[in-house]
Amino acid sequence: MTNLTPMIIFDHSRYRLKVWRNKAPLDVLAFTGQEALSQPFRYAIEFTSAEKGIEPAQMLMQQASFTLTSPAINPGIRWMPIVPPEPLRSVYGVISGFKLLSTSRDESRYEVTLEPRLxxxxxxxxxxxxxxxxxxxxxxxxxxxxxxxxxxxxxxxxxxxxxxxxxxxxxxxxxxxxxxxxxxxxxxxxxxxxxxxxxxxxxxxxDDQRDYQFNVYLPARNPSGMHGEEDAVVWGMETAYQVVEGKIATRNYDYHDARPYPGLNTEADVTRGDRTTYGEAYHYRDDYRIPGDRYAYQPEAESGVFYARLHHERYLNQRIRLRGMTTSATLVPGQELKVKGDAPETFRKGAIITHITNSARRDSSFEMTFTAIPYSETVCFRPERVPKPVMAGTIPARVSSTKVNDTYGDIDKDGLYRVAFNFDREKWPQGGESLWVRLARPYAGENYGFHWPLLEGTEVAIAFEGGDPDRPY
CATH class of the missing domain: 3.55.50.10 (Baseplate protein-like domains)
Incomplete structure (x- = not known):
């Protein structure tokens, strides 16, 4: 009796590592990879080789690729050929780390770290x-x-x-x-x-949710045995909810127009009063000069309303977090996954993949854990803010002028100067080494104190408002 059930052939060579300019045979033993939106990926790949003395120079800073392929399939019918493996996905980058893990009589075991050039x-x-x-x-x-x-x-x-x-x-x-x-x-x-x-x-x-990769469908069921990409499934789905900030208020100080008025105050509530959010998050000193239109569908970039909405989107990214597992080797961050079958509603409606961790070994099959956020027309994925360096104390600079060997430094109508920072190696036009910088001076009396002009080349100590490197004075 002929068995009509296709057999998937277990093949250790499903994962292929290729390093440019390397001629040594590389047999992948295991790997673990991490990928996320707004982060470079990182793959740690273990392999064995009959060449026991691979030098670091043969690996480090070399371009490389890591390819995941489908398993070979035997149709189970005598006259039908075996379906050979096909590439599912390749990752390209450079080798940034190299280890010799062990050596035996026949081979050595190594590990490389593969990262993008970024x-x-x-x-x-x-x-x-x-x-x-x-x-x-x-x-x-x-x-x-x-x-x-x-x-x-x-x-x-x-x-x-x-x-x-x-x-x-x-x-x-x-x-x-x-x-x-x-x-x-x-x-x-x-x-x-x-x-x-x-x-x-x-x-x-x-910078917009229209740039996700839409309509990636996978079924919900537990994995069983070996499988190809066409049999990829999702299981272990979890949904976590938490209360996050309900609205945002922002205010900025702009010395160009320093009158005490509320023109640079802005607010935003992307959810329009959702009762599962709470509180106000007040952000002071976002760097903007116009408040923006809070009712505009797309407010002007880097306006007060623009920043307020961004802050709220970041908080709302944390409100619902999705997690699951899959056998799909082609699922990547930035895709909208829709799970078919018996799955939570948030997964069926669309989940934006933000992070994946995948792994496999010779003695275990490929597996991936992913995290995601629900798709939303009003809330886009936003990367977490990275703190600015805090400028403690002052740094040295010299007053600049557009004329070489000028007596006085250039000064504008508001008494601001341009300076050349000591650390800056860029070749700027004479007198164009910085933005206009305020001068701290005595301030008293009916006519607002006095101003002694600074000579060109005068050493000055530059301080920073709130320690912000983009707000020197």
């Missing part, structure tokens, strides 16, 4: 000034000029048009933390994808 930005620590650039322009400048990224290596697809900022300071932060801080400030999220044609990792930047 992760290497954490090894670059800088002190720098950026002037008259928007947040996306600053990020692109760093990627292109400092790290050699080209047009095919990243993509900006943004719903908002972001204004150019007068000045932004990077003070001792590594480049990855710095750009993640700027992106989080304005609600831009990113994901790392793969270009299988060019065999490279690509960073994609978005």
């Amino acid at each position: 992760a290497l930005l954490a090894r670059s620590h800088q002190y720098a000034i950026y002037q008259k650039l928007s947040v996306p322009e600053i990020v692109e400048k760093i990627l292109r000029e400092r790290h050699g990224f080209r047009g095919q290596d990243f993509l900006f697809s943004l719903a908002y048009s972001y204004p150019r900022r007068e000045q932004v300071m990077q003070y001792g932060e590594d480049d990855l933390r710095f750009i993640q801080r700027l992106l989080a400030e304005v609600g831009i999220w990113y994901k790392v994808t793969a270009d299988d044609r060019l065999k490279i990792d690509v960073v994609e930047f978005y």
Whole structure:
């Protein structure tokens, strides 16, 4: 009697590690990977090799790919050929870590860490000034000029048009933390994808829920035995709820118009009075100069209402957290997963994958744990804010002028100066080394004190309002 049930053949080579310029045979033993929105992925991959003396230089900083394939399938009919494995998904990046774990008579066991090129930005620590650039322009400048990224290596697809900022300071932060801080400030999220044609990792930047990958369907049932991607399932689904902040209030101080009036006060409630939220979160000193329209569908970028809504979306991202397990090797952050069958309503309506952890070993099958948030038309995923460095004390600078060897430094109608920071290595035009900076001076009497002009080249001590590196005086 002929068995018509297809058999899935267990094959240790379902996971393939390829390191450019490496000729040693690499047999994957186990791996654990983590991926998340607005974070570089990280894969720890154990492998064995008959070559016992692989040198670190053969691995570190080499481009590499890690491919997950489907299992081979035997149709169970004598005259039908075995269906060979097919690639399900490839991850491209660079080898950032290398270990020799053990050595036996026949082979050695190693481990490598595979990360996207973006992760290497954490090894670059800088002190720098950026002037008259928007947040996306600053990020692109760093990627292109400092790290050699080209047009095919990243993509900006943004719903908002972001204004150019007068000045932004990077003070001792590594480049990855710095750009993640700027992106989080304005609600831009990113994901790392793969270009299988060019065999490279690509960073994609978005700021709207319309840029999720929609309609990924998987059935709800417990896994049983070996399976291919077409048999991928979801199980172990959990939904956690908690009370979060009900509304947001913001206020800013702008010295350009420092009159005591409430024009820079704004409020936002994205839920419009949802009774499962509570309280007010008051955020002081978000950097904006216009309050914005609280009733606009899409308020002006970097206005007070814009920041208030972003704050509330971050809180609302924590209100409902979803968790589950799957055997799908193609589920990635940024997808909208809809679970079919007997599943909680939040999973059936659509869950936005925000984080995954996947793993497999020679003696165990592939498995993935994921976390998600419910899809919403009004609440988008927003990365958590990264704290700015706190500027304690003062830093040295010298008064600047547009004329070489000028007697006095340049001064504007409000008595502000431009200065050249001692740490800044950028070659700015003469007299254009900074934004206009206020001068602290005696203030008393009917005519508001006095002003002794500073000479060009005068050493000054620059302090920062609230320790904020973007608010020098």
